[in-house]
Amino acid sequence: MSLPHAILTALLEKPSSGLELTRRFDKSIGFFWSATHQQIYRELNRLERDGLIHALPQPPSRGQRKEYEVLAAGRAELTRWVAENQDPKPIRDPLLLRLRAATVVGSGGLADELRRHLGLHRQQLALYEEIERHDFPAEEEADENRLQHHILRAGLSLETFWVEWLTRTLADLPPEGG
Amino acid sequence: MSLPHAILTALLEKPSSGLELTRRFDKSIGFFWSATHQQIYRELNRLERDGLIHALPQPPSRGQRKEYEVLAAGRAELTRWVAENQDPKPIRDPLLLRLRAATVVGSGGLADELRRHLGLHRQQLALYEEIERHDFPAEEEADENRLQHHILRAGLSLETFWVEWLTRTLADLPPEGG
DNA sequence: TGGTGCATGTAAGAAGTTACATGATTAC
DNA sequence: GTAATCATGTAACTTCTTACATGCACCA
Numbered sequence: 001m002s003l004p005h006a007i008l009t010a011l012l013e014k015p016s017s018g019l020e021l022t023r024r025f026d027k028s029i030g031f032f033w034s035a036t037h038q039q040i041y042r043e044l045n046r047l048e049r050d051g052l053i054h055a056l057p058q059p060p061s062r063g064q065r066k067e068y069e070v071l072a073a074g075r076a077e078l079t080r081w082v083a084e085n086q087d088p089k090p091i092r093d094p095l096l097l098r099l100r101a102a103t104v105v106g107s108g109g110l111a112d113e114l115r116r117h118l119g120l121h122r123q124q125l126a127l128y129e130e131i132e133r134h135d136f137p138a139e140e141e142a143d144e145n146r147l148q149h150h151i152l153r154a155g156l157s158l159e160t161f162w163v164e165w166l167t168r169t170l171a172d173l174p175p176e177g178g
Numbered sequence: 179m180s181l182p183h184a185i186l187t188a189l190l191e192k193p194s195s196g197l198e199l200t201r202r203f204d205k206s207i208g209f210f211w212s213a214t215h216q217q218i219y220r221e222l223n224r225l226e227r228d229g230l231i232h233a234l235p236q237p238p239s240r241g242q243r244k245e246y247e248v249l250a251a252g253r254a255e256l257t258r259w260v261a262e263n264q265d266p267k268p269i270r271d272p273l274l275l276r277l278r279a280a281t282v283v284g285s286g287g288l289a290d291e292l293r294r295h296l297g298l299h300r301q302q303l304a305l306y307e308e309i310e311r312h313d314f315p316a317e318e319e320a321d322e323n324r325l326q327h328h329i330l331r332a333g334l335s336l337e338t339f340w341v342e343w344l345t346r347t348l349a350d351l352p353p354e355g356g
Numbered sequence: 357t358g359g360t361g362c363a364t365g366t367a368a369g370a371a372g373t374t375a376c377a378t379g380a381t382t383a384c
Numbered sequence: 385g386t387a388a389t390c391a392t393g394t395a396a397c398t399t400c401t402t403a404c405a406t407g408c409a410c411c412a
Contacts, residue, residue: 001370002217002272002275003371003372005279006275009275009278009279009282011283012283013282017325017391017392018391018392018393019390022391026260027216029275031268031269031273032269032271032275032278033270033271033272033274033275034268035372036372036373037391037392038373038374038393038394039371039372039373039394040404041263041275041391041392041393042371042393063393064379064380064392065390065392066391066392075283078279078282078283079286081276081279082279082280082284082285082286082287082288082315083226083286083287083288083289083290085294086272086273086276086297087298088273088295088299088340089272090208090209090212091209091210091216091333091336092211092212093210093211093332094180094211094264094267095264095266096182096332096333097180097183097187097210098260099325099328099329100187100210100326100329101183101187101256101259101260102260102325103322103329104187104191104256105253105256105257105260105326106260108257108260109260109261109309110260110261112261113263113264116263117266122263143352144281145279146350147277147280147347147350148278148281150277150343150346150347150350151274151277151278153343153346154271154274155269155274157339157343158269158339161335161336161339162266164231165211165328165331165332169328172325173325175322178345178380179399181399195363195364196364196365200363213400214400214401214402215363215364215365216400216401216402217399219363219364219365223365225388242363242364243362243363243364243371244363244364
């Protein structure tokens with residue numbers, strides 16, 4: 001149950017409408033918890049029903065912006081959730097699964113797909129590096145910024161892992177077929 | 179749609195019953211694609227209905243083992259899927275999300291949880307290292323084994339990442355509260 | 357005959373995905 | 385005025401999770 005808490009976090013940073021949240025979930029928070037607008041609208045309704053957020057007074061007709069704000073109960077719930085015990089989920093990666101399948105049915109055509117993934121991960125890595133240059137240029141940082149920097153470093157490390165691992169694995173894959 | 183293909187892979191390695199598959203999904207394949215027995219039984223029924231696998235002749239009563247085998251169509255489907263274009267999913271990690279939330283509501287109690295995760299990732303890393311020592315001791319390897327070794331190395335690298343990242347982040351977290 | 361483990365399932369619900377629908381605003 | 389875009393939704397479906405149900409085999 002992470003989506004409601006992702007939304008609470010985003011709304012605490014800045015009260016927003018559903019579409020604004022959707023946009024913000026395409027970057028920043030969305031880098032490690034993505035969501036579609038359908039999920040977000042549904043979840044906003046639930047959070048409001050449960051008294052964790054409320055809509056700011058606005059015309060309540062259909063095509064109208066509705067802006068939400070976090071209530072005290074919402075902040076309390078988020079605080080509780082941050083320190084909760086939640087075991088890390090095991091890795092769940094379709095690409096590794098496909099490599100495993102390739103050991104059984106052969107790796108025909110897989111090299112192209114690995115090269116494609118390598119390109120995508122290089123792009124994502126470059127994006128994170130740009131964000132780091134832009135948002136964390138200084139040497140000394142406030143406590144809050146340091147935590148955000150650690151989060152970004154997790155993204156950098158994970159993309160770096162994929163780039164290195166794909167490069168090595170590709171170098172070791174037979175030229176065509178298997 | 180990875181679960182059916184995970185099952186096809188496991189069944190190609192060795193025809194099995196539902197419970198046997200469930201056990202094997204607790205290790206090996208399950209290291210990067212976990213599944214419960216309920217998922218597995220449902221998926222076995224679908225795969226049989228779709229003509230990708232079939233049950234070996236056995237007494238078909240309720241509490242009886244039912245062993246499955248992959249058909250030619252199943253192998254063809256798996257071969258197709260291995261080389262298919264599938265974009266990598268963005269990272270989706272509740273712990274990183276909780277750190278992000280902590281930048282807003284404070285990191286109270288989070289240090290304990292990070293220490294707990296550090297312990298769990300160290301355990302998993304040790305397990306992978308043991309598997310590596312046991313299954314890939316030699317220097318020269320057959321092509322098939324090399325691919326499997328790469329898969330294991332992905333697990334090793336990912337767990338190593340978590341251990342290092344958690345260690346650094348913990349060292350930088352205020353002693354209590356936030 | 358009664359408990360334990362093996363083996364296969366059903367049921368209900370939460371979460372995520374994909375396709376489509378509808379009202380309001382803006383730009384021409 | 386109408387087309388594009390903004391904004392909020394509905395509907396149907398698939399996947400995953402959690403809890404429970406049922407039958408068989410073995411052993412004491």
